[in-house]
Amino acid sequence: MKSVSFRSLWIGQAFANLGDVFYIVGMISMMYSVSQSAFFLALLPFINTVGRFTSGYLSPLLFDKYRLKSLLCFSQISKTVVFFGLALWLTWTDGVFSFVLFGVFLLAFLDGWADPASRAMLPRLVGKEEIVRANSLFSVVSQVIQLGGWALGGVLVAWLGGRSVLWVTFLLFVVASGLMLLIRDRTNVAVGTGEAPAASxxxxxxxxxxxxxxxxxxxxxxxxxxxxxxxxxxxxxxxxxxxxxxxxxxxxxxxxxxxxxxxxxxxxxxxxxxxxxxxxxxxxxxxxxxxxxxxxxxxxxxxxxxxxxxxxxxxxxxxxxxxxxxxxxxxxxxxxxxxxxxxxxxxxxxxxxxxxxxxxxxxxxxxxxxxxxxxxxxxxxxxxxxxxxxxxxxxxxxxxxxxxxxxxx
Structure with a gap:
């Protein structure tokens, strides 16, 4: 796994995924202290799922017109900008629930095409004989984040507070954006013109x-x-x-x-x-x-x-x-x-x-x-x-x- 592009994708996705966990933990902490509503908290993962599903379903329209690296970079950089605005809003105010939910949906929507794009990018960055190991490394990092991310996020919330965790997330997103820019996809895969009917x-x-x-x-x-x-x-x-x-x-x-x-x-x-x-x-x-x-x-x-x-x-x-x-x-x-x-x-x-x-x-x-x-x-x-x-x-x-x-x- 000597490919700089593969390492950039692998580590960049790790930072992005850890940021996603931290931001949900921080958001739950802040919103519950304001609303005291379990129903509102349940809406956060629901809205997140709806956003990802919608984006994932529509993602072929983007794949038809843009290169995978461009989509990955746009997704992560846009998430970083949107999250910066959301973090500022929640730092200055207690938040308007409808605005917060819209922010969660928008972040999930921007992230929805990143997963299929990164998985499709992986075999372009390594040799065929390395695909099993590359998939294994991706899976290991994902499970480590799922296993330890929520616990670490809870510790950070207890230590720093929900608002500070949001800014930690912002820093993780900035690093992830920089790493995505380092990816070099040298495969000669043509993209469409975007003029084909959406249904097809x-x-x-x-x-x-x-x-x-x-x-x-x-x-x-x-x-x-x-x-x-x-x-x-x-x-x-x-x-x-x-x-x-x-x-x-x-x-x-x-x-x-x-x-x-x-x-x-x-x-x-x-x-x-x-x-x-x-x-x-x-x-x-x-x-x-x-x-x-x-x-x-x-x-x-x-x-x-x-x-x-x-x-x-x-x-x-x-x-x-x-x-x-x-x-x-x-x-x-x-x-x-x-x-x-x-x-x-x-x-x-x-x-x-x-x-x-x-x-x-x-x-x-x-x-x-x-x-x-x-x-x-x-x-x-x-x-x-x-x-x-x-x-x-x-x-x-x-x-x-x-x-x-x-x-x-």
Missing amino acids: VLKRGWQAIWQTPVFRSIHIVLFLESMANVVWIAAIIYVFVSEVLDKSEAWWGYINTTFFIGLLLGGLLTAVYARLMERHLFRMLLWSAIAVSIFTVVFGLNRAAIMALVLSVLFGICEQIKSIAMETYLQKKAEPEDLPNIYGAQGALTSLTFGIASLTMGALAEAFGVQSVFLLAGGLLAASAGYLFFVRGRFLVTLKSEHQEEKTV
Whole structure:
């Protein structure tokens, strides 16, 4: 990973993501002290999700007209400017709720195309033999931020106060903007004129997914996985801890922590053994898919608190390996100009599926008990593993053709 551009993207995204966590923590602290309203606080992540979904859905229109580096730089610099205005406003006043919510939406909207753009940029900045390790490093940094960012943000709020944390966030955004400017994308990928009908542009990612058997299979698995992984959201785990494990709410935090530790370990393992995973990519994908279904079912049937922690770590490890394997397949097989649109469509599919499934699983947990939704989730994950085995020829052909290309080169 000697590429300066890759390091700039990797570290820049880390600073940007840490800033996103800090600003939400600081905002929650400030707004709750003013409003004393749990409903208003719940609106913050909701508005953030709506903004990201809207932007992600419309992102192909931007990918059709502008280069990825330009979009990444514009996104981060614009976020920095908008956040500066929002931080000034909240420093001088207690804030008008509607203005704050609009600011949160605008920041999320500006960030919505950055994720598919950065993921599509990654394979352009490293060699094909380094893609597994690059994806692993991205995942490790993301999990470290998710694992420690919220805790560190809480400490900073307690030490410095919510307003000061907002200015820490601003500094992180400034550094991230500078790092994005250092990226050099030397791939010769043409962009469109922006004159194509919007409807046809928005369909490009979906068409690429549907017309390529491997991509179609990956997104069927992602669809099933998005429904199944809802069982790991805070609301369902909280109920599971209370009703099944018969433990205090502190154990909800322990399970979340061990889950993220598992994701972190999975990322580290794939980074260390990247060459081995490269040689056995489909086997790793299939066996990790089988493992996550088994661990989900066993977790749902288990009543021992310590075993729940062990299972959440094991699930996290296998889930991370599975995700990195699918990401690698996409990045190796897709044409550079198609990849941003594919990621845009993927983000819309998974976020919409996850949102609907959250309500469905919550209703099922209330009607039939929380253990039943873990069994259902395990069944969905088992179905995805069975489907992968059934269509294994598509993946093996992809690997074979790539190895032949490498030998030719």
